[in-house]
Amino acid sequence: MNVSLLMLGSGTSQGVPAIGCRCETCLSDDPRDKRLRPSVLFTTGRSTLLVDTSSDFRQQMLREGVRCIDGVLYTHHHFDHIGGFDDLRQFNFLQNTAMRIYGLQNTLDEVRLTFRYAFGDALQLGGGVPSTILHAVKPAIPFSIDAATVTPIPVMHGVLPILGYRVGDIAYITDTNHIPETSFQLLEGLDVLVLDALRHKEHPxxxxxxxxxxxxRRIGARKTWFTHIAHNIMHERDSALLPENMDFSYDGLLITSERGSHD
Ligand SMILES: [Zn+2]
Ligand SMILES: [Zn+2]
Ligand SMILES: [Zn+2]
Known part of the structure; x- marks a missing residue:
């Protein structure tokens, strides 16, 4: 079974360009310097799995012509990763079913708090609310969505434990500054790694x-693509700084695992 990953948004929480910014990257004509908020779409066999509903979710779905999502995998609750939640409504209409949502219990609790009108707490409904079924997942324990097997990869985002996700031999790990030793085992034999690389300067x-x-380098995937990229990084200029098998990702990039999936 082949696995692919479509880069929906390779930008940081403000997106690139940042509103009102006149820096070299924000003024760049290179389409690879235009980065929507962070999200990717895994496709494996007949399943389409979305990672995060970014603040640019609607625009990303329109750009890529997505008509079906079989499940949403949340990495964590920061707003750049959940802001498009309300637009899951349209997939309820298209698929005539509730959307299955997966994440750590803490993440699901925060989604419920942020979008409480969608969980039975609305005084007066407007255009309807997203219909969802929440599934709490356990760190490092693989789970199935239809025929697809997903492995949640525990990583640290400052003091916050969050998840990356591995499907077949492709892993997506955003918003992290520390990968625990036990998680490296879950990343063995990777074909493609997509990894957080915010900017040149250190960040907490x-x-x-x-x-x-x-x-x-330590994970040793055949190919690594960086993501969650801020405006301090300019695609063409800074690509020269990267080792041979690593690159900055960009919106619209389609990555296919050369090895396919184990399942
Ligand atoms: Zn983020
Ligand atoms: Zn800028
Ligand atoms: Zn975050």
Whole structure:
């Protein structure tokens, strides 16, 4: 079974360009310097699994012509990763079913708090609410969505434990500055790694570029793509800093595992 990953948004929480910014990257004409908020779409066999409903979710779905999502995998509750939640409504209409949502219990609790009108707490409904079924997942314990097997990868985002996800031989790990030893075992034999690399300077909750390169070397995937990229990084200019098998991802990039999946 082949696995692919479509880069829906390779940007950081403000997106690139940032509103009102006149820096070189924000003024760049290179389409790879236009980055929507962070999200990816895994496709494996007949299943389409969305990772996070970013603040740019609607725009991403329209751009890529997505008409079906079989499940949403949340990495964590920061708003750039959940902000598009309300637009899951349209997939309720298209698929005539509730959306299955997966994440750590803490993440699901925060989604319920942030969008409480969608969980039975609305005084007056407007255009309807997203219909969802929440499934709490356990760190490092693989689970199935139809025929697809998903492994949640525990990582740290500052003091917050969050999840990356591995499907077949592709892993997506965003918003992290530390990968626990036990999680490296879950990343063995990877074909493709997509990893957080926020900017050049160190940051308390994200890998900076040098740290990301070092971790990517240790994980040793055939190919590593960096994501959650801030405007301090300019695609063409800074690509020269990267080792041969690593690159900055960009919106619209389609990554296919050359090995396919184990399942
Ligand atoms: Zn983020
Ligand atoms: Zn800028
Ligand atoms: Zn975050």
């Amino acid at each position: 909750t994200h890998f900076c570029l040098d740290e990301a390169i070092e971790i990517a």
